[in-house]
Amino acid sequence: MRTLYHTILSPFCRKIRLILKEKKLDFDLEIKKTWERRPQFLTLNPSGEVPVLVEINGTVIAHHQAICEYLEEAYPESTLLGDSLANRAEVRRLVGWFDELLYQEVSGPLIFEKVEKRLLGLGGPDSTVLRRAYHLIHRHLDYIGVLADHRNWLGGHSFSLADIAAAAHFSSLDYLGDVPWDKHEKAKDWYARVKSRPIFRTLLEDYMPGISPATTYKNLDF
């Protein structure tokens, strides 16, 4: 069986889980405590990071972007990038926006302060870092609102990797109760549409020991 090594609240791992579901590829999930840096796992991925996908034939694909592009090339039947060069460039631009800008400004700091510090015994969250992330999240929700206002889905006419990447980050933040949906009606409508897709179901069942999901995390009507 195909195996995905992951951590529950990593947006990059969630992105891969959603792609695998969308492409109807079966897989086992294995949680990896990356901070233990076990030698056996370092042979799979020298950086020690997740996600890492091990294919049925034993091929190891490490790094979230490498896995995304691999899955598109290996299972091209239902593309998540779009058909034209211009559409694919636009989808990848948006994936870059969410995986770099949104992660750097919002999801990275919030997950580090509220989740990773607890796991690593590094004390409580730094309120200055939290405040900055809570301030910056609005521009990303505004941008999703602008995109959703002009397009069927974030990357264009079809549901794409742009929606998956954005939803992966916002679902981790939503687990922590950190998304001010009520101030961003259009972004909320978009997320409600993504959240109600069958591929999203297993993510909504996620439970991280010691960190309970926000009360509305599971609700499709949030």
Next chain:
Amino acid sequence: MRTLYHTILSPFCRKIRLILKEKKLDFDLEIKKTWERRPQFLTLNPSGEVPVLVEINGTVIAHHQAICEYLEEAYPESTLLGDSLANRAEVRRLVGWFDELLYQEVSGPLIFEKVEKRLLGLGGPDSTVLRRAYHLIHRHLDYIGVLADHRNWLGGHSFSLADIAAAAHFSSLDYLGDVPWDKHEKAKDWYARVKSRPIFRTLLEDYMPGISPATTYKNLDF
């Protein structure tokens, strides 16, 4: 004519310049002062970042990864990713290593402290940040040494995007005189091979006003 908007010492822009050269695609370079956040440029790339490539037919491709994948798809004659799925996954894993880990730990902090702070009038470099980056650079040079010891090029048998991504970061650091080549013989041999390729020539002519290149930056025998 094709136009690449860039900044001189951005490793991500250098990566695209090297790909364009390797694929023998003509282009004009236009320096963009990204911090000015000019509205006209924001219409090309809402994040305001470089690199941005404008194709001959007017197609705009923003974000370094989107540009890399676009150039591979639009000009597949000389692939920089490799032919097999496994080889492409390995090359992309390494690109991820250099563009994320190396950038986060070394090239990002050093370029910010020594170049961007000066441009933005934010004062001198923070010596604590510099020390940390100078410490961490060794593990990346060691890793290049390990790869170069077992393979013809970093990503496998052929010169690939893995070499280009790594060389883009190290060439920016080399401009600043920040690479301890003498302590990393194998990495130095690899860089000497990349540096002597014709595609590298224009990078070695780069000159950033106010920040002169290190004395050995241009030398093929460094």
